[in-house]
Structure formats: C-alpha cells, structure tokens
Amino acid sequence: MTTALSLANSRRPDGTRVLTVIGEIDMSNAATFAAALTDAVDTDFEAVDAGHLVVDLTAVEYLDSAGLAALFPHAERIQLVVTPLLEPLLTISGLADLTTVHRP
C-alpha cells in the first residue's frame, strides 16, 4: 500500500502556478511526488520565472528526507508554503536557505 498523497496543480489569480500537496510523503511515494514536482517545474519552464512555482505543503502531515530529496533539485525555482510543524525540518536540512518559505 502506498502512502496517501494527492497532488493538484492550479494557478492563482496572479498567474502563479501552485502545486498543492495533501497527505504524507515518505520513501514509498517520494518518487510520485518528485515526478509531479519535476513535471510542474518543467511544464512551464520557459514561461515561468524562476521561483514562480509555489509548492503548497500546508496539508502535508508528514515529510521526511525522501520528500526533501524531491524538493532539493528544484529549490531555486520553487517557493514553499509550510505549516510551522514542517519549518524546523526545512531549516535543519538547509532547504530553507535555498528557497523561499512562506507561512500559509
């Protein structure tokens, strides 16, 4: 059984693309998450400025090093929205230094 994860792409009124992640990300579904992330970044690679993909992790209840591993390659082209629960993790892993982190 794979860990529950739903991924949804959307666009804000200002045109910013948002990847909304709901569920948990661990080694069992990290690949799915990574693929979706890459897909979203790559899909709009030409049109979008760096940093214009917002990955909304507000509804992610669990994220570990497998999920971080998916985020790191795209750090310069994404912005993150996380609850305070996940913040220490981003800080400890150094991802917060590479990308912009927003509170919801």
Place this chain on the structure above:
Amino acid sequence: MSSGGHQPRGDADVFAVDEEIGRDLARVDWAATSLGPPADWPQSLQTAVRILLSSRFPMWMAWGPQLTFFCNAAYRRDTLGRKYPWALGRPASEVWAEIWDDIGPRIDTVLNTGQATWDDALLLFLERAGYREETYHTFSYSPLRNDTGGLVGMLCVVREDTDRVIGERRMATLRDLGSDPSVVRTEQEMLAFAARQLDRNRRDLPFTLTYLFSDDGHARLAAATGFTAAHPAAAATLSPADPEALWPTAKLLEGESARVPLDGDRFAGLPTGDWPKAPTEALLVPLRQQGVVPYGFLVAGVNHYRALDDGYRGFIELAAGHVATGIASARSYQAQQRRAEELAELDRAKTTFFSNISHEFRTPLTLIMGPLDELRLRLHDAEQPVQEELEVIRRNGLRLGKLVNSLLDFSRIEAGRMQARYEPVDLAAATVDLASVFRSAIERAGLTFEVDCPPLAEPVHLDRGMWEKVVLNLLSNALKFTFHGAIRVTLRAEDGQAVVRIADTGVGVPEDEMPRLFERFHRIENSRSRSNEGSGIGLALVKELVGLHGGTITADSAPGEGTTFTIRLPFGTAHLPAVALAPAVTGTAVVSASAEPFVQEALRWLPAIIGPVTAVDHDQPVEDGHLRRGVPARVLVADDNADMREYLIRLLRNAGHRVDAVADGQEALELARAETPDLVVSDVMMPRLDGLRLVAALRADPRTAGTPVLLLSARAGQEASIEGLEAGADDYLVKPFSAAELLARVRANVELARLRSHHARWRTALVDSLQEAFFVCAEDGSVVEVNAAFTDILGYGPEDLRNGPVQPWWPDPDIEPEAHRQVTEAFEVLLRQSHGSYTAPVTHRDGHRLWVAATFNQVDDPDTGRRMIVGTFRDVTAEHYAVQRESALAALSMRLSQAEDLTDALHGVLAELRRLWRAAGVLAAVFDGAHAPVLTATDPELRWDALAEQQRRDLTALRDKPLLTPVAGHTGGAGITVEHPHGTMAIWIDLGEKRPFTEQDQTLLALLAGHLSQGLHRVHQIDQQRETALALQRAILGPAQLPTGFAVRYAPATRPLKVGGDWYDTVELPDGRIGIVVGDCVGHGLQAATVMGQLRSACRALLLQDSSPAQTLTALDRFAALLPGAACATVFCGVLDLLTGELRYSSAGHPPAVIAHPDGTVHLLDQGRSRPLAVRPGLDRPEADCVVPARATLLLYTDGLVERRRQPLSVGIANAAAAIQTGRAAPIESLASDVMDQMAPDGGYDDDVALLLYRHPGPLELEFPAESTHLAPVRSALRNWLDRCGLAPANAYNVLVAAGEACANAIEHGNHDSSGGRILLRAAATADDLRLSVTDTGRWRTPQPAANSHRGRGLVLMQALMDTITVTAGTAGTTVDMQARITR
C-alpha cells in the same frame, strides 16, 4: 527425604547400644504395640532410642500415640525398681499409672506446646518396691519430634533426689534439735523444745511419744507430737508388768529398741502426720544414759510411705540420742545448780560461824585456863587423883585453845586480815630450835630424829609465829603417822630458795588421797595413826601460811614408806608486801609459848603417857563424788623451773592425770601439735617462747585452738591476769597457789574441755551425717576441715588437705585451663564475699570431672576470733550437664530454625559446635557416594582438596563408623557420624592440643548429633517444601502474558522463608480494557498458595463475565465464603482503559493504590473501599473512577511492601509513593526492581510481597515487514501513541520524522541484504522522556551522500531531532536507539 539414592542405615542395631536393656527391649513384642516392628521405625525414633540407650544419665522416653515407654540402664537402676522389664514397650500411662495425675499434664504440655518442662525435686508416690513410696525427682521433659518435625513424644531426663531431700529434712530436724542450748534449763523446757523440733518434721515423724521412767519402773508420758486429741496409744503411764500395755516397756527398760506393728483397734485413728495415711509401724528407741537404765524411750510413728531402713532407723536413734543428751544435760545442770548454791551457802555460813565462834571460845577458854593454872599451883601438893584430873583439864584446855587459834588463823586468812610481820631470820637456827621442841617426844616414841640444817648464806624473811605453826604442824603430823624409823628435818638452799624438808618413814599417803592432802577439813580415812584426833585443818593451814610467805609446800608419799613435805621459801623480800616487812629482832630465837600445845598433844599420843583417849573426831570429809568421777586427763606442763615442773608433775600425777612436761613454750607447742593434750599448764615467763606467745600459737592452729590453757605466773594483779586471758588462756593462776587450787582449776578446765569435746564430737557426728559435703576454710583458703560426704563426693579425705588455697581437686591449669580459671574465680568469690554461692568444676580423686554447687558463709571462730569460711556443696554434675545439654540443644535448634537452607543450617551448626567446645575448628564432610565429599567447615575457605592427606583419610574412616557414636581422636579432637540428607556426614571437632574429650562431652556430642541429623532432615524437607510452594506460586502467577506497560514482582518472605498468599493478575477483557488485581490471602505456606490460586482464578473468571470491579468483588465474596482459608483475604480490583487511562476500581480491605504524576505529585486511590473478602458476603461494594494521566505511574501492592513493625501503615504507603515518584523517570521494569529493593527491610521482607506497576500509556511495540508500504500505518500508530503520551504536536512531529527516517533506513537495508526482513519499532515513555528503538535484520551501509544524498540527510535529521541517537550494528541486524526529552 534423601537424594542421590542414599538409604538410611543401621535400623537393625537400634538396640545394640546397650547390651542389657537392648536385649530386653528386643524381647518386647513391638508388632503388638502402636509403634510396630523396629525395622519400620522412623529415623527419628531410632535416633531417640540410640541416644537414650547410650546415655549414662537416667532417662526415659515416651513415643507415639500411646506414649510407649522406653528407658535406659541408669533409669532402671535409680528409679524403675521392680517395674523392669515389665514396663518396656507399655504405654507410659500404664507404667506410671500411680503418678499419672502429676506427670500426665506435664507431658500433655510438652506435646501440645513443644516447650520443655523442668521440675525440681517433685514429690511423686511410686510403687516400685511393693508399696507406695515417697520419692523425689528432678527432671525435665523435652519434646521429641518425628521425621517431619511433628511432636510425637517426649524425653525425660531425671535424677532421683529422694535420698537428698529426705536426708536434708532429717538433717534439719537433728540440727534444730541441737540448735538452741540456751533453752535447756529444766527438763520440762528441754522436752517441750525437743517436741517442737520433732513436730516440725511430720513427714518422717508423723507422731512421737516421749516416755520417762520413774524410779518404780513405770513409764510416764512426758511429751507427745502429732496428736491433737487423746488417744489410747498416748497413755499417760505404762507399767512394765502390764502384759496388756501398748508399748513393751520392760524391753525398753533393758535398753533394747522395739518395732511395734500398729494394727488392731487400739491403734486406729493414729495421727497421719503430713500424709494421707497413718503409720503402720512404730519404732521405739530407749533414751539411753551411760551405764544405767535409760531415762525413758521415744516412740516414733514410721512414715507410711517409707520403709524403715537403716537410714530412717539411724535418724530416729539420733533424734532419741539428742533427747537423751538433753535430759542428761538438764538434769546435770539442775544438780550442779543446786549443789553450787548449797555449797556457797554452806561456805558463807561456815566462815561466819567460825569467825564468830572462835572469838567466843577464846574468852571462856582464857577464863578457864587462867584459874586452872592458879588452881594447879595452889594444889601442887594435893592428892594424885586431883592432880591428874587438873592435868586432864589443862591438856584439853590447851588443845581446845590450839584448835580455836587455828580456826581463827583461817578466818583471818580468808578475810585477808592476817597480820604478818616478816623479818629476816636465820632459818637454820629457827628451824633447829623448833625441831628441838619435839626431840624429846619423838625420841620417846622410839624414833630417830635427824636435824640437818646447815646455816644458809642469807636470811629468809619470816613471820616467826606463822613459821612455828608450819614446822610444829608438820612435825606433829610426822610423829602422828610414824611408828618405826626416823623423822628427818633438812634445810638447803636450792635454786635461789630455802628448802625445808620434813620427811618421815611413816604409813604414807595413798596415791588417790594425795591431791586432797592439803584440803581443809579433809582427813585420810582408815589410815593407821597414833591418834584419831585431828581436825583436818593442820596441813591446810600450813599450806596457807607457807603461801603467805611466798613459798610452796608439796608432799611426796608412798604408802608404807613414808612422806616428805617440802617447803620452799624464796630469799629476799620481793615476794612480800613491803608494809609487812620488819627489821630483825635480836635474840628472838626463842620458841614461843604456842609450841607447847603441839608438844603436849603429841606426848599424849605416846604410850608412855597414860591418858584417856578423848575426842572422837566427827569431821567428815566433803564428799565431792561428782568431781571425783573425772576421767584422768592428759596434761602438758611447761615450766622452765625444774622444781616447779617436778612439783606440778607430782601434783598432777598424784591427782591421777597423765602428765608430759617440757621446759619451754616452743617444746610445748611442738608436743601439743603432735598430740593434742586435754589441758596445757604453762608458766608465763619462759625462754624461747613465753606463755602468752604459746597461747597465741596454740590458738592460731586449728588443731589446738580448742585446747584449754592454764597459765601460771608469779605476777599478781588484775592486769597480769587480764593480759593472760586476752591472749586466749582459759584460766590464770598466780603463784604461789595451793595445790588444791591448782588441781581444782585443772579439774574444772578438763571438765570444760571434755564438755567442749563432747560438743565437738556431737558436732562432728552431725557434720559427718550431713549428706552435703561440708568444709571449713581458713582466711587464706586452706581447707582445715571436711566431712564424710566431702570425701564421698571428691574422693579426698582430711589427710589430703593442703595448706594454702590450691587443693588437689583443682583442675590442672595446663590440661584444663578453662576449668582451672573457673575454679580460681569461684575461689576468689569465696574469699571476698561474706556469703554466697557458686558452681565450679572440680576433679575427683580418680580423675573424673565433677561440678559442685557450693554455699558458704564467713563466720568468726569464737575460740580464736579469726574469720573462717564455712561452706557446704553438693554434686550438681548431672544438673550441670543437663543444663549444658538443654542450652546446647536450644542453641542448636535456634541455629537450625534460623537457617535459610541446608547449607546455611550446616554452617550455623558447625559454628555452634565450635563455640560450645571452644574448638580450633569444625569440619563436616558429606559422602554422597557419587562425587568427592562435600566439605563444610568453620573456615569458609577450606575445601576437601585442600585438606591434608591424613585428615582426608581420617574423615573417610569416620564415615564407616556406626552412626551417632562419638569417636575421640588421639590428637585432640572428636568425631561423629550422622545422616545428612545427601549422604553420610562425618563431623570432626578439632579441639587443638592437649584437651581431653570427656565422657560427658561424648554424651553431649551424641545427643547433639542426633538432633542435628533430625534437624538437617527437617531443614531439607522445609527447603523442599518451600521450593515446591515457591514454584507453585510462580507457576500460578506467571508466566503472565502481561499487557505492555505493566511490571510485576513477587517476593516470598525471607525469614523464616515462607511463600504466602499474595498475588497479582492482569486480565484482558473482551472490550479491550484490562482488569488489574492485587490480593493477599491470610496465612503462609502451601495452603495459602492454594487458596490464592483459587481466588485468583475466580476473580479472573468473574472479571471476564462482568467488568465491574465492585460486582466482581461482591461475587468473589460469595466464592471466598465457601473456600476454606479464603475469608478475610484483601483484594484491589480495577478495570483500566489502556487508551484513555480511565480506571474504575474497588478495594476489599486492601491498601490503596498509588498514582505518581509526571509533575511529581502523588495521588492515593483511596475511594471505593470496603471490607475484606467474605466478611459480610451479600452486601454491595462501592467502586470509584479515576484517570491515570499520560506518563503517570500506577502502583498496586500488598501490605508486605509497606507494613513494618512499630510504624503506621500510612508511613509505609507514603514511602512507597515516594519511591514511585522518585523513579518516575525510570523505565517501568527497572522501577519495579528498584522499588522492591528500596522498600525491603534490612533483613529482607518478613512477609511476602506482590507488586504491580503500570505506566500510561504502555509502550508501543510494532513489528512489520521491511517494506516502505508499511510506513504509513506504522506512522499512524506512532502518532496516535505519541498523542496518548500527551506530547505537543511539534514535539511529536520531530519524533515521528526521526522514527520515520530510522524505519526508512531499515527498509533499505532489509531489502538489500535479505528478503523478508522485518523491523521492530519500540517506544516507551517515562515522565520526562521518550525512548524509541528501531531494529532491523540487516546491516547499514556506509552513508554515501554523493550517491544517495537524501539517505545521509536522514541520519542528519534524526540526530537533529532527537537528543541522543545510538546506532548499534551487529551481524544479525542494526538497532537505532533514540531518546528525546519531552517538552511541555
């Protein structure tokens, strides 16, 4: 129970220990008794019989349901009498039916309580000699146990005290009879006193009658004891002629004893004394007096319960002897008293009479003689007949005048009014002149008269008048008794004295008259003389007169050969009163007119002078028969003056005494010590050792301390005599003394000494008849006197006594230093204290050890005034060893009862044996057959292999000796073999060098070994029982498949090791909740454990049926009411929701559970309480709810954990709560161990303890395949658990991620290294932190961030999120331990 296939041995030879008793025991048809054949007897019975038979102390024992009787040879000899061998194997109640009322309850006590009894000299009426006999026994009953420790019989160690008790009683009576001589005044008083003493011993003398014979031979009742009313047997008078008389008076009158059976109506209703039945026999004993018919006789009723044996008869005879002595003494006292009074009166009257009459005579005599002389002158030429008649008148007038003058002289001397005038006189001339007066008369009598008086160098001071009377009296006396031969007067100076001898060749004086020669008014009867005239006053006056001159006069005489009087007069004036001295009167050598009557009188005796024989002398000598009956005495004379010595010898020999004479005090002392005289007569002034020092030396020596001493001294005056008497002299006589006075004093002192020695003989008889040993010690501890019992007990007699404290019966200090020390200490007590008692070891002459209990008193010897120690002792050897045995057994039992197991028991026992014998060491080797012997020793380091080869061989040899038979080694030690549960055990006691192992030691060792063997078997059985019970308990309690979060403990009580009825339980209920129970059944042991098991099961079943704790307990009430032993059990029952921590509980009289919160507060679950189980079954019980918060700890326990003596329960509960609270951060298992350790008292738990701990929530434990798909549900469960742990979300999230990373790592490794790997996640919380562990079955690969950067990142995350991370990699797998503090 024995192990290793070992079988008890030696059944067949159970009776072989004592050949004689054993043979008779073997003849008993045991199969017919309740004990069955000996082959089937249990080990304990065999042991007991062996001990019994091998003991030399009297013992019997009773065993089994019928208390079957056994005894040993000593008991048979001392006590059993004719009941042997009939008694063997019979019920004890049959053997001792007659005393069963006395001893039955004691035996019951022993069998019911296991407590030994002790009775000292108990009176028991035994029928062992054909009659009911008064006997006394000192005994103890000790319990006997069977192989399983049950009480099955008793052992009686007994010493028969009959002889001692009865002997002491009789001795007391005899002592009392002689106790107060002051009461012996009159015969009546004496008889009343004796009767009171006899009446005090109504056991030996139920009644007595004292008859005294009258002169007519009739017997008159003088005293009676025991009678309260008139009785025909106590007839007031008895006639010897009456054939119908009750008592054979005639026979007793002849001095014979008689035994009279008291049957027939005449003797009905006699007094019974202290007994239920009256005497059936009386012993009649004469009250003997020396040489004549008895004073009377004593009738003594004989104790119904004692045979009239030699001892009894001797006692009655001694009592009668004492009564007889008392009568003699009273009668003699009265006679003496009467005579003394009469004599004194007579003497007074006589003196007054003579004094008056003499004066009265002189006046008429003068008026007769004056006119007579006138008449003679006027009628000188008258007729012859007229002249002759005038001459007759004149002669008799002169004689009467002489007589009156002599009497007057005496009166004067007695009244001290003799006026003397001492002037220096030429004694030779004076004596020759006086002699010449008698020459014609003597020559006319046809005798030769020789006067040989050469002049002396110096004059002698004389009163001329007195001297005339001396010489004339003596010459007249000589003439009177001499018919042939010569009269001779000589004068010599001898030894500084003038010695005048007047000797004749007359009839002489019979030897027996010599002592009284100079007594006043004493005349020698039936003696041939020229005249029967004589007043018996002449020689007495001579003696007094010579005495006034400071001289002495003695007489030597042989019947038929003549008599010599010797007068010794001192020269000089030192011996004379100064006021009476006068200068010499010149020309006075003229014989005074007073000489004429002597000559005239003497001439009248001669045949040539015709004259009528007138004046028949009626003077009667004073008959002093009483004093004259004295037996000759042995007198020792000490005087340096040979003449004086000779004089004294002669005087005393003539008086019939045996005389030894010596020249000084030293010789006298030596002679007196060699052979004690009856009397010592000693001068005061002597060379070498003077009289006073002689007295002191005699008094200082116990052998001569009582010998009377009469001192003679020339020193007059009161001071001198006081000095002499103070020195201890009995009498004092100042020189010059009259022969009569000396002899009277000698006689008085000898009589006194005889009386004393009579007392001494009586005292010796009394002391010798004491059954207790008697001794007298001097101040330095020298034993100076012992009695017969002393010799009986110690084997040493008076001849063995040594000077100084150390006596031959003292234990040898080299061989027995301990015994020597004890006797030395006892001896110091004896010397230091004024009275007291002690018990000490002594050595009998034949070498065996005795223990004696002595009582002593210091007394002052009335003769010498010195401090003496008088003591008695008795042989308490048997008691000593009985006490030693009892205390050794008690100590041994104590050791055995305190032992935790067999090994501990053996260690304790060996230590006890070592202590008891003060041994260097004690070894025990158990030979179990299979292995090398197992050695136990007081030296804990010692092993079998470390023993010397010889020691190993000795122990092995000991193994093959018979069981329970002590073996004394030749190298200072002893061994014995006993049965150990694992095989034969050889015990060796190493005493060290030169210590004997006595017979008593051997008996004690055998006894202890017997108990040891039984005790070890008992410990072994208890061991096994305990192990069984513990195993059972543990089997019932565990192995509980405990829900997670719980920890439980059970500990049995440590001393005495007991399992009990405590339990804990957890029950998983259908609704997912958990029932938790802790309970405590009443009592200990297997039975309590069984009850506990049943209650536990019932409680469990009830909880499963209905999850209400209150209802469960109510239902359990009903169950417990039906289950024996279950009532009053206490139970705490709760139902716990593991998810929420909600707890519903009810307590049946159980101590409250405790909750320790993570913040450090504690809370007691003291609601829902009610009574213990089955106390009021049917009543509802309350219950209460509470919540166990996250990370709080719940404690359930039984009272063994908290209950302490002298401490309220609340203190113990608070202590337990504090322990939980302190340990709230510790893992639950280690907390359980810590609490059990912390709460245990110093000596371990004295009650069993059950304990149950729960910490909420219980630990999480997840096991899952190492596949990533399992991660999400694991995480979910962990999240849920963390939530129940009350963690803050951020805190929980960190833990969750760290755990996730660890699991991810594990999945990676599991996948790589093996297929089907599994992962175990464990998580547990304490109050303050969390511990997690993730274990897999693989090996972690080295982090390679470059190749797989996110894996490396995982580790970094874990380290960052948790406080500590430990990775332990092993061949079987890898474990990650993580710990995180909980933030609030």
